[in-house]
Amino acid sequence: MTCYYPSALLRTLRNRIPIGNLIVQVLKLETYNRGGWLRFRCPCCGSLHTATNPTTNLARCFECRKNFNPIDMVMAAGKCSFVEAVEHLKRHYLAR
Numbered sequence: 001m002t003c004y005y006p007s008a009l010l011r012t013l014r015n016r017i018p019i020g021n022l023i024v025q026v027l028k029l030e031t032y033n034r035g036g037w038l039r040f041r042c043p044c045c046g047s048l049h050t051a052t053n054p055t056t057n058l059a060r061c062f063e064c065r066k067n068f069n070p071i072d073m074v075m076a077a078g079k080c081s082f083v084e085a086v087e088h089l090k091r092h093y094l095a096r
């Protein structure tokens with residue numbers, strides 16, 4: 001697939017959108033807190049055996065062993081394409 005987005009934009013979306021905020025506020029996935037970590041229902045396998053890491057800004061499912069950055073998470077939760085996920089994130093976080 002040809003990617004026509006500037007890499008700086010993709011970096012911003014991956015790194016500057018807090019993964020926890022995205023899961024709770026935008027995607028509205030089922031979540032809970034345990035051990036100080038925000039956990040969520042995995043959009044791929046439905047497991048709650050998950051964690052988010054604010055340091056790496058990644059979400060991880062221990063059941064299906066997927067790592068999600070914000071773009072991956074939108075794609076998985078919304079069952080949408082990469083381009084749709086990028087547009088979704090731009091609308092929510094970069095719109096003025």
Ligand SMILES: [Zn+2]
Binds near residue numbers: 044045047065066
């Ligand atoms: Zn999973």
